[in-house]
Amino acid sequence: MSQQETFLKIQNLFKKFGDFTALQDVSLEVYEGEFVCFLGPSGCGKTTLLRAIAGLDIQTSGHIEQDGRDISALPPSERDFGIVFQSYALFPNLTILKNVSYGLENVKMPKAAIDARVTELLELVGLNDQGIKYPAQLSGGQQQRVALARAMAMSPGLLLLDEPLSALDARVRVHLRHEIKDLQRTLGVTTIMVTHDQEEALTMADRIVVMNDGVIEQIGTPEEIYSNPASAFVADFIGTMNFIPGKVSGTGSVLVGGASLNCKTDGFKEGDSVVVAIRPEDVNAQDMNEGDENIIELDVKYLEFLGSFYRADLGGDVLSGHELYADFSVNLVRRKNIEIGSKLPVRFPAQFIQLYSES
Amino acid sequence: MTDTVSTTITTSPAAPIRPTLSRDDIIMRLSMGAIAIFLIFAIILPLYTMLSKSFENKAGDFIGLQNFAEYFSTPALFLSIFNSLEISIIATFIVLITAFIYGYALTRSCIPLKRFFRLVSLVPLLTPSLLGGISLVYWFGNQGVAKGLLMGEKIYGPIGITIGSSYWVFPHVLMIVITALSITDARLYEAAESLRTSKLKTFFTVTLPGCKYGLISAGFVAFTLIFTDFGVPKVIGGNYNMLATDIYKQVIGQQNFQMGAVVSVVLLIPAIIAFTVDRIVQRKQVALLSARAVPYTPKSDMMRDTVLFLFCLIVAIIILGMVGMAQYAALVKFWPYNLTLTLDNYNFDVMDGGGWDAYYNSIRMGLYTAFFGTIVIFFGAYLVEKGRGFGAGRTALHMIAIIPLAVPGMVLGLAYIFFFNNPANPFNFIYGTMAILVLASVTHFYTVSHLTAVTALKQMDPEFESVSQSLKTPFYKTFSRVTVPVCMPAIFDVSIYLFMNAMTTVSAVVFIYASDTTLASIAVLNMDDAGDIAPAAAMALMIAYTCLAARGIHAVITWQLHKKTQAWRAR
Numbered sequence: 001m002s003q004q005e006t007f008l009k010i011q012n013l014f015k016k017f018g019d020f021t022a023l024q025d026v027s028l029e030v031y032e033g034e035f036v037c038f039l040g041p042s043g044c045g046k047t048t049l050l051r052a053i054a055g056l057d058i059q060t061s062g063h064i065e066q067d068g069r070d071i072s073a074l075p076p077s078e079r080d081f082g083i084v085f086q087s088y089a090l091f092p093n094l095t096i097l098k099n100v101s102y103g104l105e106n107v108k109m110p111k112a113a114i115d116a117r118v119t120e121l122l123e124l125v126g127l128n129d130q131g132i133k134y135p136a137q138l139s140g141g142q143q144q145r146v147a148l149a150r151a152m153a154m155s156p157g158l159l160l161l162d163e164p165l166s167a168l169d170a171r172v173r174v175h176l177r178h179e180i181k182d183l184q185r186t187l188g189v190t191t192i193m194v195t196h197d198q199e200e201a202l203t204m205a206d207r208i209v210v211m212n213d214g215v216i217e218q219i220g221t222p223e224e225i226y227s228n229p230a231s232a233f234v235a236d237f238i239g240t241m242n243f244i245p246g247k248v249s250g251t252g253s254v255l256v257g258g259a260s261l262n263c264k265t266d267g268f269k270e271g272d273s274v275v276v277a278i279r280p281e282d283v284n285a286q287d288m289n290e291g292d293e294n295i296i297e298l299d300v301k302y303l304e305f306l307g308s309f310y311r312a313d314l315g316g317d318v319l320s321g322h323e324l325y326a327d328f329s330v331n332l333v334r335r336k337n338i339e340i341g342s343k344l345p346v347r348f349p350a351q352f353i354q355l356y357s358e359s
Numbered sequence: 360m361t362d363t364v365s366t367t368i369t370t371s372p373a374a375p376i377r378p379t380l381s382r383d384d385i386i387m388r389l390s391m392g393a394i395a396i397f398l399i400f401a402i403i404l405p406l407y408t409m410l411s412k413s414f415e416n417k418a419g420d421f422i423g424l425q426n427f428a429e430y431f432s433t434p435a436l437f438l439s440i441f442n443s444l445e446i447s448i449i450a451t452f453i454v455l456i457t458a459f460i461y462g463y464a465l466t467r468s469c470i471p472l473k474r475f476f477r478l479v480s481l482v483p484l485l486t487p488s489l490l491g492g493i494s495l496v497y498w499f500g501n502q503g504v505a506k507g508l509l510m511g512e513k514i515y516g517p518i519g520i521t522i523g524s525s526y527w528v529f530p531h532v533l534m535i536v537i538t539a540l541s542i543t544d545a546r547l548y549e550a551a552e553s554l555r556t557s558k559l560k561t562f563f564t565v566t567l568p569g570c571k572y573g574l575i576s577a578g579f580v581a582f583t584l585i586f587t588d589f590g591v592p593k594v595i596g597g598n599y600n601m602l603a604t605d606i607y608k609q610v611i612g613q614q615n616f617q618m619g620a621v622v623s624v625v626l627l628i629p630a631i632i633a634f635t636v637d638r639i640v641q642r643k644q645v646a647l648l649s650a651r652a653v654p655y656t657p658k659s660d661m662m663r664d665t666v667l668f669l670f671c672l673i674v675a676i677i678i679l680g681m682v683g684m685a686q687y688a689a690l691v692k693f694w695p696y697n698l699t700l701t702l703d704n705y706n707f708d709v710m711d712g713g714g715w716d717a718y719y720n721s722i723r724m725g726l727y728t729a730f731f732g733t734i735v736i737f738f739g740a741y742l743v744e745k746g747r748g749f750g751a752g753r754t755a756l757h758m759i760a761i762i763p764l765a766v767p768g769m770v771l772g773l774a775y776i777f778f779f780n781n782p783a784n785p786f787n788f789i790y791g792t793m794a795i796l797v798l799a800s801v802t803h804f805y806t807v808s809h810l811t812a813v814t815a816l817k818q819m820d821p822e823f824e825s826v827s828q829s830l831k832t833p834f835y836k837t838f839s840r841v842t843v844p845v846c847m848p849a850i851f852d853v854s855i856y857l858f859m860n861a862m863t864t865v866s867a868v869v870f871i872y873a874s875d876t877t878l879a880s881i882a883v884l885n886m887d888d889a890g891d892i893a894p895a896a897a898m899a900l901m902i903a904y905t906c907l908a909a910r911g912i913h914a915v916i917t918w919q920l921h922k923k924t925q926a927w928r929a930r
């Protein structure tokens with residue numbers, strides 16, 4: 001990834017609204033042609049960061065460079081981006097054609113060229129026969145596609161999407177996810193999308209920027225973020241994660257209740273109080289050999305059928321009252337005869353255990 | 360690979376970024392500046408000049424509170440305060456109760472003819488407030504047809520002012536009351552019913568509290584309108600002194616401008632207090648509104664509906680009786696001795712007061728006010744609501760735009776004399792022209808128009824402006840291609856409001872018209888003053904017909920517009 005060219009470089013961005021700090025020392029790089037998602041809970045500053053990149057609400061301090069040009073202080077009209085909002089913001093009194101050609105008409109392009117470009121764009125989003133309609137006559141998904149076509153009309157180098165799918169119902173949303181991703185791939189346009197939907201981010205992004213409270217918690221590919229969360233916040237925010245308090249008992253081992261587990265303890269020293277984290281699907285109940293490390297026998301307190309798998313609630317004296325979830329395939333549950341009340345030896349593979357400092 | 364951004368020791372915030380202004384930003388800021396200068400010259404500076412005049416003697420030297428001392432040691436002057444307060448409070452209660460029952464009947468009962476009653480209630484808006492007074496003269500004056508009903512009391516004075524004021528303020532109050540009654544939540548009534556609460560108790564525990572804020576607001580509006588009105592007491596007040604007529608007497612009668620300024624200040628204070636309280640109350644009302652209410656559908660109730668129907672009928676008959684009598688009187692030869700019908704009274708050119716020219720001036724003034732006023736006010740509202748940058752400045756603009764509502768027309772007019780009649784003022788040249796009349800009207804009716812425009816603008820997606828910036832389109836282009844078309848209904852509402860009010864206003868223009876810019880409403884005043892009451896009534900009705908016609912045109916245009924744009928307004 002390092003040989004990829006940096007397209008957008010954000011350095012030490014701060015944004016203050018009065019006394020409130022909405023962005024604190026945000027730095028990141030976006031590579032050419034990349035699809036990046038800003039992911040985080042509501043109010044964490046995603047939109048603020050996106051609007052700073054667009055120049056719609058310029059940051060209090062810090063620098064932004066796009067394509068080698070310092071755009072930190074430039075007004076939106078002198079930057080190079082297209083933007084799509086959650087509300088679509090289509091001009092209601094203009095037809096779809098006029099909406100899409102809105103920006104083109106302003107750059108002294110010949111009429112024929114504009115028409116050709118608009119037709120091309122509408123074809124791209126699959127709406128070539130809807131041009132003479134008004135936005136109110138289209139469905140939500142169609143409107144969002146028009147907004148996308150309009151944003152791409154002037155062939156911007158950067159496409160910004162602020163929760164473009166959250167106003168749509170679930171079915172349309174999944175469908176549009178693929179369309180947007182395909183479109184982005186076809187055009188090769190560098191794209192930043194804001195979302196608070198982790199599934200959306202995991203399926204669409206090349207890299208995800210996880211934000212919380214105005215700071216970046218982690219930047220990485222979906223796989224990295226999922227399997228190697230850099231903080232307890234990220235671990236908790238993305239997917240399901242078990243958290244159990246523990247204590248580092250030596251290099252490479254940690255004590256959870258009465259059980260000792262082997263795992264990486266980088267960055268901690270003996271005696272540190274930590275939170276031990278493991279995902280439910282990483283708790284293993286098969287392929288165990290005598291003498292394997294990290295095997296604990298636990299009680300099945302509860303078993304919940306979730307369609308394609310079972311989620312078990314495991315506990316026992318050895319965890320001194322703490323409980324954790326484990327996901328087992330339907331097949332496994334049947335084969336091993338797992339039921340509520342049964343005792344079950346499970347393995348906690350060392351490479352899947354994460355330690356976070358108590359906070 | 361996974362680069363965690365370590366929360367480093369908070370780097371001392373680097374140099375703040377100073378956004379570069381685009382050409383668009385600069386044009387927008389210049390526009391804001393222009394609107395600000397307009398408002399400062401139209402309202403702030405004139406008011407300031409007037410205030411300072413109240414602390415000066417005739418020669419223009421500062422004499423502190425001496426004028427006020429003189430005012431309060433002259434019973435003939437300061438007793439007017441009590442007269443004004445007394446009449447305003449009594450009339451406010453009368454209108455409030457009448458309008459509440461009337462509005463209750465229109466929104467919460469199943470009486471027939473609701474549309475008719477609604478239309479009739481708007482009739483007083485069509486004429487200057489003077490008309491109510493004139494009509495009362497024909498009903499109860501020295502030669503009035505129903506004089507006997509007063510049992511020896513005189514209509515000229517407190518009784519006449521109270522009735523006349525109640526008449527013309529009625530529609531203003533009714534509109535607020537109806538709005539307040541329409542927002543109450545039907546679910547509360549269902550709850551009350553399921554608890555078997557008696558109807559009377561439901562009324563006092565649900566209905567009244569539900570529209571409490573609306574009623575308070577309506578009360579303050581009524582009070583301010585009556586307290587500051589000049590037309591009614593001028594015609595029917597006899598020698599009963601009220602503050603608004605005092606200003607007129609001081610300025611026109613005695614040419615004592617300083618004392619006029621003092622009375623203006625005295626008039627302004629309660630108006631500002633009422634206005635402030637009302638703003639606070641309205642804010643609470645909005646909070647009530649935002650809770651999603653289920654609209655209430657009344658069920659029929661024989662007894663209640665009959666009583667309410669009769670009540671509405673009586674009110675409607677009174678309103679129609681007022682205009683009807685004025686119309687009849689305008690058409691008879693010589694009241695009350697020769698009742699043959701004639702159009703002689705419409706022959707304005709043979710009478711003092713300005714003749715038909717005054718009428719045409721009024722129409723011109725109304726059209727100019729509607730045209731220029733709508734442009735300035737809507738653009739101003741746009742800059743306040745959708746502008747970029749100058750955050751504090753935009754808030755200030757919005758506050759200045761609210762001020763005119765608290766300033767009585769007479770006070771504004773007097774302030775304009777002081778401000779524009781000063782040869783040192785660069786705008787001195789508009790004094791005595793049509794321009795100053797238009798300016799006064801636009802300013803006097805600025806606030807309601809501004810708020811209407813802001814409400815319409817607020818309903819538009821705030822990202823339209825962001826999108827157009829990203830498409831490198833200047834704001835004025837999006838303003839004309841999107842904002843204006845989408846807000847067209849509100850724009851037409853503002854212009855008809857300005858037109859009708861400019862046609863009917865007396866108080867804002869009475870001090871600043873010149874002999875060649877006299878207006879229909881002023882002609883009504885002057886003909887009445889000269890004893891030509893029938894022609895005065897005739898002219899007042901000309902104003903009414905004109906407003907009615909304008910309303911008709913407005914309705915047709917709005918309907919056409921709706922038809923043309925429903926393709927994109929749908930849903």
Ligand SMILES: Nc1ncnc2c1ncn2[C@@H]1O[C@H](COP(=O)(O)OP(=O)(O)OP(=O)(O)O)[C@@H](O)[C@H]1O
Pocket residue numbers: 017020022040041042043044045046047048049196
């Ligand atoms: N104009 C503003 N003035 C004051 N505070 C603001 C302003 N805009 C945003 N904020 C605050 O900054 C924080 C971040 O807002 P932002 O809109 O960026 O959140 P977000 O991550 O996009 O959330 P959401 O998922 O809800 O859209 C919030 O706490 C918000 O209240």
Ligand SMILES: [Mg+2]
Pocket residue numbers: 046047048194
């Ligand atoms: Mg957001």
